[in-house]
Amino acid sequence: MTSQTAPMELHYWPTPNGHKITIFLEEAGIPYEVRYVNIGRGEQFEPSFLKISPNNRMPAIVDPEGPGGQPISVFESGAILQYLGRKFGKFYPADERRRTEVDQWLFWQMGGLGPMAGQANHFRQYAPQKVPYAIERYTNEVNRLYGVMNRRLADRAYLAGDDYSIADMASFPWMRSPQNQGQDMNDFPNVKRWFEAIAERPAVIRAVEVGQEHRRNLAEDKEAQKVLFGQRAR
Template sequence: MIEVYSWATPNGHKVHIMLEECGLPYRVKAVNIGAGDQFKPEFLAVSPNNKIPAIVDPEGPDGERIALFESGAILVYLAAKTGRFMPSDLRAKYEVLQWLMFQMGGVGPMLGQTHHFRVYAPEKIDYAIERYTNEAKRLYGVMNKRLAKSKYIAGAEYSIADISIFPWLRSWKNQGIEWNDYPHLKGWLDEIAGRPGVQRGVEVLAQERKPLVDDEARKMLFGAEQYKSH
């Protein structure tokens, strides 16, 4: 059974959704990032970057244990393990991978910064809010144009590219988005949200997560605790 070290965040939900969609048995080990669980030695042994999610599969590609961190790498691994949500055709495969990289390099980092400066930062910095809100709108525009001519993000079939992007767009209100500007993307979002595997995936650990309101949690997530030796 796959062990999933995770929390109820967009990156965590990517892996929860993939596991639910594939029907793989798994056991969740909650890593409360607001309480500093990500700095515990047992987690760092699996995820040296002290970020969730990470997995341990006792039955890796060669039948031996494998540990993986980085949500994109985990999605690629699970797609290869199950033969699902990644095309076998080489051209189509690279189409999926480029949109997965678009999420990993753009959607996740930029929308994460948008959340930070619009919601979590103790000081409201107009320049930062405007800069990242504008970038969020740009990224939404890229995806909306893509979905005007493609059923799913990477082509005609649902893939790990869709799974990777969907959780980040659930927080559209925090990103200053008005859906009237992105009708094709909104239709895609609603369709993905209706999938039973997706609905199960976003519920994983959802009851455990609490609003980020205390200074100690902010220190763990945004302060010097991130790079101190633990």
């Protein structure tokens, strides 16, 4: 199993996608240094950050001890989790059948739960005009996805089976505020059991606290809303 001597460089802001990576690093006991990227003030557009994250999104990592002992940067939270899982041999099984199971649920979160929860949250909390169709559309889709997860967890402890994995780390942060997505966790007892078990893990408690002092009430920060919700090609 690989060890890490130099700290991982984590470019981060306390959002669900950022929390995915702090959860892994805390769970695995990997040393890391946080480089805050204030997305409400446009720091994600700085040329130095775009070199490692060309999609101008955080999180991103720079591993000073990458393949061949040379530094490597990785952007996109799912790709980061896979990279860390492979490198450290934790929370990402080497067996191909089990790894495929993890990958399916990781991509389910990346392509479904995260984007849909984000849209539901946006139209319910931040949109300057309430658009009933959009609110209903995304709230219903998140509800459907919670239902998919609830059925999945009916006969297993975690999304990919009996073992906690990067698939769980990816989904958990997006479900910390179900009320903002128009959901009631009590309607999904298997999801609730899974969520509460993960929320009690000491590493997860530490991970979601990273950078909390930097969070602002986005609903009241109009300048941040302009930066985050008005982006176009540059």
